[in-house]
Amino acid sequence: MEITGADLIRAAALLGAGLSMGFGAIGPGVGEGIVGGSACEAIGRNPREAGLLTRTMLVGQAVSESTGIYSLVVALLLIFVV
Amino acid sequence: MEGIGKVSQWVFHLGGMRIELNSATLLMTWLIMGLILVFTVLATRRREMVPGPWQHLSELLVGWIKDLCVDALGEQWGKRYYPLICALFIFLLLCNWIGIIPYMDEPTKDLNTTLGLGIMGFFIAHGTAIWVKGPKTYITEYFKPIFFLMPLNVVGELAKVVSISFRLFGNIMGGSIIIIVVSYLAYGLILPPFLYAFFGLFVGTIQAFVFTVLTLVYIAVQIR
Numbered sequence: 001m002e003i004t005g006a007d008l009i010r011a012a013a014l015l016g017a018g019l020s021m022g023f024g025a026i027g028p029g030v031g032e033g034i035v036g037g038s039a040c041e042a043i044g045r046n047p048r049e050a051g052l053l054t055r056t057m058l059v060g061q062a063v064s065e066s067t068g069i070y071s072l073v074v075a076l077l078l079i080f081v082v
Numbered sequence: 083m084e085g086i087g088k089v090s091q092w093v094f095h096l097g098g099m100r101i102e103l104n105s106a107t108l109l110m111t112w113l114i115m116g117l118i119l120v121f122t123v124l125a126t127r128r129r130e131m132v133p134g135p136w137q138h139l140s141e142l143l144v145g146w147i148k149d150l151c152v153d154a155l156g157e158q159w160g161k162r163y164y165p166l167i168c169a170l171f172i173f174l175l176l177c178n179w180i181g182i183i184p185y186m187d188e189p190t191k192d193l194n195t196t197l198g199l200g201i202m203g204f205f206i207a208h209g210t211a212i213w214v215k216g217p218k219t220y221i222t223e224y225f226k227p228i229f230f231l232m233p234l235n236v237v238g239e240l241a242k243v244v245s246i247s248f249r250l251f252g253n254i255m256g257g258s259i260i261i262i263v264v265s266y267l268a269y270g271l272i273l274p275p276f277l278y279a280f281f282g283l284f285v286g287t288i289q290a291f292v293f294t295v296l297t298l299v300y301i302a303v304q305i306r
Contacts, residue, residue, distance in 0.1 A: 062292040066245055069252030076255070 013082035017075040024071025031064035089192075107192040114176045114189065121172075144168055150295070154302045159210075163301065166206070170199070171294040178254060178286025182278045188286075190254045193247070196293075200247030203297040204239075211304035246296050253289045257281030 039057035043050050092103045125140035133141060147168045152160035174190065181188040189195045212220050224235045261281060265274045 058288050059292055059295060062249070062288055063296075065253075066249045069249050069256065072256050073248055073252050076259075 009082065013078045017078040020071045020078065021075045024068050024074075028065045028068035032061045035060045035064060104192055104194065106187040107189045107195060110177075110180060110187055110189045111195065114173065114180060117176055118172060143172070147171060147294075151298060154298050155305060159301075159305060163298075167294055167298055170297060171290060174199075174250075174290035174293055175287065178290050179282060181254070181258065181286070182282035188254050188258070190250055191258055193251045196247040196251045197243075199250075199293070200243045203246065203300060204243045207297075207300045207304045208239075210301055214305055242300060246293060246300075250289050250293050253285055254281075257285055 035057055039053050042053050046053075089104055090106045092105045094101055121136070121140070124136040126137070128134070129137060144164075148160070148164045151164040151167055154160065155163060177188055177190045177195070180186045181191070208220075215223075224232050257277075258281070261274060261277050264277055268274065
């Protein structure tokens with residue numbers, strides 16, 4: 001079996017998808033951890049506002065997740081389109 | 083694993099042009115619009131001082147979103163915009179929840195739906211800005227703080243549309259792909275129902291809320 005140019009492109013696309021997802025998941029992981037930790041501290045200091053803080057925390061996490069989602073979209077494009 | 087990259091389409095030719103319609107998205111969107119219609123009819127038929135269950139649910143939802151809008155936009159504009167925001171939230175909520183029923187697809191799994199809603203929010207926000215501030219102030223705001231930052235401001239506004247719509251699309255699409263992959267690995271045993279509950283109900287609710295709140299915030303930023 002001979003390795004042709006198309007095979008190389010396919011291999012590079014799959015490798016790129018894996019790398020994009022792996023590196024792209026670092027930022028959201030750190031960001032969501034910071035947001036969750038800060039929300040825990042704030043709830044510990046002020047337990048009466050727990051509902052509002054939880055809501056704000058979830059929205060903040062969903063926003064900081066978006067870079068991870070972009071890398072997911074890039075990975076999907078590399079797998080299914082290239 | 084076959085269902086991952088597949089989109090069901092109706093293709094027909096019209097005078098040499100090839101027209102592709104995403105059949106699942108269209109059918110599901112119409113189904114959801116029908117469900118919303120049924121819900122509103124149930125909620126507003128026989129209104130009473132002591133509300134029935136449907137009326138109570140709808141009053142709770144509408145009141146909550148109205149408070150949110152009045153907080154963000156102020157009394158006058160909040161009252162003007164809360165029907166739109168409320169409709170957006172209910173539509174997205176049902177869109178994301180319908181995926182937990184077998185053989186049903188989320189319309190938000192298609193980029194066309196989310197990008198359409200994002201562009202709608204963009205035009206509403208900027209239309210409101212022109213309406214409130216007047217065209218002259220609106221255009222001069224792009225040249226602040228220094229005039230050569232204008233391209234950056236324009237790109238920033240366009241990036242908002244891309245970010246808001248790709249976030250919803252990626253979350254729902256990624257969730258459904260994870261469900262397919264895990265179902266394939268675990269032969270459909272034990273795990274998939276919990277994944278459906280997590281990605282369909284939990285993530286779906288949060289993403290619908292985030293999309294709504296961000297649209298509201300974009301409008302609020304333009305008004306201030």
